[in-house]
Amino acid sequence: MSVFTRAYWKAAAVRLKSPKILAVSALLVAVTIAITTLYIPLPNNLHVFFDYTPKALCAMVCGPAAALGVGFVMDILGFLARPMGAFFPGYTVTTMVAMLIYALGFYNQKITIPRIAITKLAVNVICNIGLNSLWNSMLMGKAFTVFLAGSATKNLLLWPVEVIVMVLIFRLVTPVMEKYKLIAPQKKQ
Numbered sequence: 001m002s003v004f005t006r007a008y009w010k011a012a013a014v015r016l017k018s019p020k021i022l023a024v025s026a027l028l029v030a031v032t033i034a035i036t037t038l039y040i041p042l043p044n045n046l047h048v049f050f051d052y053t054p055k056a057l058c059a060m061v062c063g064p065a066a067a068l069g070v071g072f073v074m075d076i077l078g079f080l081a082r083p084m085g086a087f088f089p090g091y092t093v094t095t096m097v098a099m100l101i102y103a104l105g106f107y108n109q110k111i112t113i114p115r116i117a118i119t120k121l122a123v124n125v126i127c128n129i130g131l132n133s134l135w136n137s138m139l140m141g142k143a144f145t146v147f148l149a150g151s152a153t154k155n156l157l158l159w160p161v162e163v164i165v166m167v168l169i170f171r172l173v174t175p176v177m178e179k180y181k182l183i184a185p186q187k188k189q
Contacts, residue, residue, distance in 0.1 A: 003064070003104055010062035012107065021062060024182055025070055028058035032080045043088045052120070052162060053169045055095075059102035060111075061182050071099030090135035098127040108184045117163045119162050124155040124162075 001008045015021045032054040040048040055074070059067050075095035079087055105119030132148035140147075177183045 001108060006140035008108075009065060010107050015063045016066050020021075025058055025062040025066065028054050029070060029074045029077065032058065032074055035039035036078050037082050042154065044147070045152050046150055048154070048158065052123070053166050056100060056102040056106060056119070056166060057169075057173060059099045060106035061177065062103070065106040066101060067099040067103035068096045071096035074099070075108065086141060088135060090131070090138065094127045094131045094135065097131065098123045101126065110184075110186055111174055113163070113167055115170075116166050116170065120163050120166060121159060124159055128155045128181065169184075 001011065032051045032162050035051045035054060036049060039101075040051055042048065050180055058070060062070050072092060072095070075092040078095075079091075101123050102119060105115060105122070109115060129148065129151045136142075136147040136151075137144040174183065174186060178186055
């Protein structure tokens with residue numbers, strides 16, 4: 001089913017009514033928030049976070065209709081649990097867009113290594129490099145290109161490692177999610 005059809009979005013919206021899907025999404029939001037407390041600080045306001053895999057799993061389960069709302073809740077609760085500086089809504093937009101990209105990449109799709117790699121690259125380029133560089137530039141009053149260069153270097157160097165981690169975690173978790181009918185069957189697609 002194509003993302004450009006009404007049937008795709010109707011099926012995605014129906015998931016919002018499932019208590020099981022909502023409970024699993026809430027659990028993955030909690031896991032994401034807990035994992036964001038673990039990070040490696042780098043110079044120039046850069047950080048290496050490990051929350052991308054539970055975000056992707058959550059988006060895969062909840063689907064694109066809920067991804068924006070779940071991203072909003074995830075960012076706000078994450079800030080309340082572990083504030084790093086003043087609250088800025090731009091970072092909330094980044095989380096929402098990342099969740100939407102993950103949902104569009106993984107919801108009702110066969111999870112393959114190329115799909116994981118392309119989806120993670122899209123999140124890194126659009127959200128981590130593009131949007132976050134814009135927000136950092138706005139907040140710190142420095143040129144956009146200053147943040148863009150450092151962020152691009154970090155995100156493109158980490159991308160292969162992030163893909164490997166996601167592939168390993170997805171291979172562990174996907175059969176369980178499939179068994180409990182949280183995601184589309186992988187073998188039939």
